[in-house]
Amino acid sequence: MKKIKVLDCTCRDGGYYNSWNFKIDEINQYLFSCSKSGIDIVEIGFVFPLGKEYGIFAYSQKKLFSKLQIPKNLDICVMINAKDFYEKKNGHQIKKIFLNSKISPFKIVRIAINFNEFNYGQKITKDLKQLGYKIGFNLMQSHNKKINEIAYVGKEITKWRTVDYLYFADSIGCMDPNYINYFCKTLKRYWKKDIGIHAHNNKSFALINTLEAINSGATMVDSTMLGMGRGAGNTCTENLLIELEKRKFNYKPKHLANTLPYFQLLKNKYNWGPNYYYHFSAANNIHPTYIQKILTSNKYSNNFINKIIENLTQQKTDIFKEDYLNNQIYKIKDDEGNFEAKNYLKGKKILIVGSGDSGNIELKKVEEFIKKYKPTVISLNINPYIKNKYIDFYLSCFDFRVFFEISEILKKNKPVIIPLNRFKNNLKFNLKKEKIINYGLIVKEKSFKSYSNHCEIDKPLALTYALAFCKIANPKKISFAFIDGYKDDIKENKYLSQIISKFQKQMNSKINFVTKSILN
Known part of the structure; x- marks a missing residue:
């Protein structure tokens, strides 16, 4: 019986759902379970260029490995995106990021690269091989390839003499067993080392395709716990091991029992899987x-x-x-509006209220703030906490929210700040002119500008639109309440923090947070 190797890449591919924020104690249990079940390789994460957007499994640095308890019979690998090293001018340099493999906690590095751009990866493989690593080369977007394309890739990468494992990835999730058989058998003619498959489960074919790849000559197979991975997810490790054990391969899926409950909790939260x-x-x-x-x-x-x-x-x-x-x-027509907002709120104290969970705890505090300081209150969309009597304006700009909430907002009988021209052909309500502040909105990439009758912002989010309106309306002071930020979206928090920072810098005024917020 031929030898195959199972590579579990949950901590790497699964991170697309939880921003690579896994619990260390649970991952140590996972590593132990992988070891006992016979899994050969664990891909512990990415090596992204350092930043603060993601958890530590996105960077695979010394800090991570100091916390892990890695069984001796498990090989550890990491993945890099080739574009991080060739797309930018000079790129990130391999030899400045990676240690010599002899002193590294991992011995295998996999390189993710688009099939049609594979030649850009040659230097990366050379640099890593000089440091002593085994190299996995993952060809993304490997669907719909002709024989001559597969042959060319196989022959060229063979010439490099640097790659140990050549993977093909079903990035779109559109492959079926017939194509898997065709791809493997074609590649085998021109590539004589290990072939690997990374399957996606969009059509519920991930396990079937992985088993077909083994039947067709693949010796390296990827999987993740409960299929946790980008989009619809991957081949489920637990199901793959069951099938392999049935086929007399030396894997013991029963030993995964102690780690699967953790990933089930994550699945309940993030809801990956085919649909x-x-x-x-x-x-x-x-x-x-x-x-x-x-x-x-x-x-x-x-x-x-x-x-x-x-x-x-x-x-x-x-x-x-x-x-x-x-x-x-956000596809919309340019909308310059017809309301002259310049200095409209000059000299006023403004309180912008959102609908974050802090409203469940700090409502009384905010109501007392309103009674004491008497600010002009602007509610972002419908507010589940603040009584209508305390609200002076409602503000909405995102089409989904507007279409579903505008009738309720209008019942409040308060002025509504809205980029009306975006919606007036699709709304069947009687919009009284005196209740509508038609301040325009134009979506423009990387822009945050305010004009007398419209703004230019890169996303029509209510908070961004509200700050753009206030910037030209020129209030004396701005406070926030129930604008909590997002618990599990570091990237969106970063974006909102940047917008707030831009506003404060341009207005030379600091926003006061009345309630707790990640954005403060």
Whole structure:
């Protein structure tokens, strides 16, 4: 029987859901369980360029390994994105980031690179090989490849003499067993070392495709606990080991029993796995990260999601670009509005209220603040905490919220700050002119500018729009309440913190947080 190796990459691929924030004690249990079950390699995380956006499993630095208890029979590897090293001018230098493998806590480095850009990875493999690492080369976007394309890649990478394991990844999740068989058998003619597969579960084919790859000559197979991974997820490790044990491979899935409950809690929270949208994306060559971003935002109705996805099918979207997704979600006509907002709030004290969970605890504090300081209160969308009598203005700008909340807002009989031209053709309500402050909004990348009758911002979020309005309306002082930030979205918190910082710098005034906030 041929030898295969199972590589569990939960801490790396699963991090796309929890921003690589795993509990150390749970991961130590996971490592022990992997060891006992016979798993050969654990991919412990990425090596991203250092930053503060993600948890420690995104960087795989000394700080992480000092906390891990790694069984001696487990090989540890990490992954890098090739673009981090070749896309920018001069790139990040391998030899400045990686130690010699003899003194490194991991001995294998895998390189993720698009199939059509594989040649850019040659120098990276050379530098890592000189440091003594075994090299896995993961060809992303390996779907729909012709024989001559596969042959060329196999022959060229063979010439490098640096790669130990050549993987193909079903990045879109659109492969089926027939294609797996075809790809493996074609590649085997031109690549004589180990072949690996990294399957995605958009069509619920991940396990079937992985087993077919083994039957067709693959010797390295990826999987994750409960399938935790980007988009619809991956081959489930526990199910793969069951099938391999049945086929007389030396794996013992029963030893995973003590680690699976932790990942079940994560699955309950993040809800990865195949569904209609992921299957549709795979069938239409849409990168699954588009679907993941839309679904995990929890902002959109099913009808709105369907409209976004329909727009995505009209373009080439097999490579994920966040700016393109934002353009689809926020697709609007330029709207300059007709309300002259300059100095409209001059000299006033403003309280902007959100709907964060702090409202459950600090409502009384905020009501006392309003009674004492008598600020002009602007509510971002419908507010579940503050009584209408305390609110002076409602503000809304995001189309989904406007369509579903505008009728309730208008019942409050208070002025509404809204970029009306974006919605007036789609709203069937009697919008009385005296109740509408039509301050325009234009979406423009990396912009935060305010004009007398409109603003330019890069995302039509209510808080960003409110600050842009206040910037031109020129109040004396601004306070926040119930604007908590996001518990599990470091990237969005970073964005909002940058907007707040820009506002404070441009206005030369510090915002007062009345309630607790991650953004403070």
